[in-house]
Amino acid sequence: MTLTEAIETRHSVRRYKEEAIPEVILSVIRDKVREINEKGNLHVQLVTEEPKAFSGIMSYGSFSGVRNYFVMAGRKADDLDERIGYYGEQLVLLAQMLGLNTCWAGLSYSKIPGTYELDEDERIRCYIAFGYGLTQGVAHKEKSAKEVSNTSDLVPKWFVRGVHAALKAPTAVNQQKFFLEYIGVRDGARLPRVAARSSFSLVGYTKMDLGIVKCHFEIAAGPETFEWA
Ligand SMILES: Cc1cc2nc3c(=O)[nH]c(=O)nc-3n(C[C@H](O)[C@H](O)[C@H](O)COP(=O)(O)O)c2cc1C
Secondary structure (H helix, E strand, O other): OOHHHHHHHOOEOOEEOOOOOOHHHHHHHHHHHHHHHHHHOOOOEEEOOOOOOOOOHHHOOOOEOOOEEEEEEEEOOOOHHHHHHHHHHHHHHHHHHOOOEEEEEOOOOOOOOOOOOOOOOEEEEEEEEEEOEOOOOOOOOOOOHHHHEOOOOOOOHHHHHHHHHHHOOOOHHHOOOEEEEEEEOOOOOOOOEEEEEEOOOOOOOHHHHHHHHHHHHHHHHOOOOOEEO
């Protein structure tokens, strides 16, 4: 499975099978955690075979069988949420390519003492559950490309592809509160520019959503096609 196929087939899955994840698969995931912690300056932690975080009162009714998850943490910073989104979605798409399923969780989890470590200035911003799903989930309702971008007949194909992939991105309560603007080449820039913005939401998580959306957009638009404004 390619990353593009992972974007198309991924849906949130909240109910999981008992099946343990083989060590060969876990070691690929561990390598990726190490990579994103380094590149994203994060403190993401992998927790396996731990059933309590998603079985408490917080997740009653929606989650079942979750025993593996990522603790999405990092040092306090203005851009922490966006980095958690951007790099966390790389874990989500890798998991999908490895035949696993996932679900981001901003609220539906409990922190279990002893399963993670935090330095004094570090914060947990969310969890991501993963494992072998009982189903593959269902496609979410998407806004139109015009609602989330300035797409038109004049924008390049890679921008249209990027917006399509952005609309497939998971966002908290499927709020899709983002806007992608094709700016083009300005002021002697080497590459065309794209601006990504989030808009206000009472639910919050819009910066995390934006990081996830940017991850999808970049994969679909292709490397070396544009730069973020
Ligand atoms: C930052 C973030 C936080 C989320 N928090 C929760 C949560 O607490 N509980 C939950 O059941 N789903 C949660 N979700 C999953 C969203 O509801 C889901 O991604 C959205 O409805 C779109 O559906 P899809 O992921 O199947 O495409 C969260 C998603 C994101 C991106």
